[in-house]
Amino acid sequence: MPSAPFMLESFPRAILHLDGDAFFASVEQAVHPELKGRPVVTGKERGIIACASLEAKALGIRRGVPLFAARRRHPELVVLPSDYETYSLYSRRMFAIMRRYTPSVEEYSIDEGFADLSGLRRVFHASYQAIARRMQADIQKELDITAAVGLSLSKSLAKLASKFRKPAGLTAVRGRHIHLFLQHIPLEKVWGFGHNTVHLLTRYGLKTAYDFAERPAIWAQRLLGKIGGELWRELRGEAVYPICPEEKSAPASISKCKTFTAPSANREFIAAMLIRNLESAFIKLRRHRLRARAIAVILRERDFSETGLEAALSRATAATHEAVPLAKALFARVFQDGKEYRATTIILGKLEPDELAQPDLFEDRLRIDKLAQVSQAVDAVNERFGKHTLSLGSCLFLERHRQTERDERPVRKAALLPGETRRRRLAIPRLFIKV
DNA sequence: TCTGGGGTCCTAGGACCC
DNA sequence: TCTGGGGTCCTAGGACCC
Helix, strand or coil, X not given: CCCCCCCCCXXXXXXXXXXXXXXXXXXXXXXXXXXXXXXXXXXXXXXXXXXXXXHHHHCCCCCCCEHHHHXXXXXXXXXXXXXXXHHHHHHHHHHHHHHCCXXXXXXXXXXEEEEECCCHHHHHCCCHHHHHHHHHXXXXXXXXXXXEEEEECCHHHHHHHHHHCCCCCEEECCHHHHXXXXXXXXXXXXXXXXXXXXXXXXXXXXXXXXXXXXXCHHHHHHHHHHHHHHHHHHHCCCCCCCCCCCCCCCCCCEEEEEEEEEEECCHHHHHHHHHHHHHHHHHHHHHCCEEEEEEEEEEEECCCCEEEEEEEEEEEECCHHHHHHHHHHHHHHHCCCCCCEEEEEEEEEEEEEHHHCCCCCCCCHHHHHHHHHHHHHHHHHHHHHCCCCXXXXXXXXXXXXXXXXXXXXXXXXXXXXXXXXXXXXXXCCCEEECC
């Protein structure tokens, strides 16, 4: 296949993508060294593998697989519940190490980040690869976990490069080698090409990322819209997507979804599950010091099809009780008798900072203040004694269905560095309040 | 691969207004 | 109460990500 380097008009950048290897499982092994060398998976609490250690991956175990299936074939698996507090602690430490080299670090997810190294060769008297290697070495030495790194001219290319040699690899793709690199990359590996897009591109006879990048720009743009045009440029080495070093901004929406193991047609039960989701979502909303102006209710049927409705609240609120009537009304319109459902979802949307909320002259101040106080008191109790210790009377129904499960977490926790904090939880019986 | 949970962004089309 | 063209806002739904 004839191929020539892609010509770049803008000044090339040095973008690094760092990806923690089997992050959750590796952190567990770092905190519990006795688990090293053993096949470890996390996700016990959901019954689905959230992360598989390198040893587990070697056995063919992948994330998303039901635990019982993996366990049946591999009884030696070490199955752990997720411990997000510790994972995010390690995540913060990992990004802190990256930021020693440049402030231009983007925390893309808990285990992945980007950094813009452009112009740093002179500062460090080292090549970009050498800087990347130091970063990797720091992480391995200080955190006892490994990370794969990709280095190239755009985020999309750097992300492809970091996946090229895993675990712990370093792959640099120079401008003049992009066209060769892309010939090894199947379409589905490209960040932003999902199932549907790959299927569409395949119908046009494309197989690799190179096939896509080698088409005319206008073709990509017309076929795949804005994203298509952007990815086309990114894959040719133009840094279209900037590194966003800003703190993760407030979320645009907060959702809570819960699947019940056996699909159910029981209206009362499903409604109770939904209100439980609503509570969880509002707890998270208040933790972010936000108010919601809209809520959506979605029900997932046995066949995985979904129906839902969204509606605006009469005012932005952070009090669960204010949203209950609307949630129930939406539920009544979405729910169909006789249909079996397997999951409920609540989405809080149109979020705004809590402190901006202006009281409306005609509102019932007393009632609103009271409800706000109730929510605050509930949060305080739950914060101290565990989520859902106090919940709405509407959830009482769930108590009859609740299965008691105890976590068998290993007792040891990661040691904290000065200035780091961790929240503690206490288990006490659940209470219910009726409003 | 029979499928968990939490997000973001884009686009088309309708409602409504001049 | 016949009708062009354009703008904005909103919602539903698709697609994708980790």
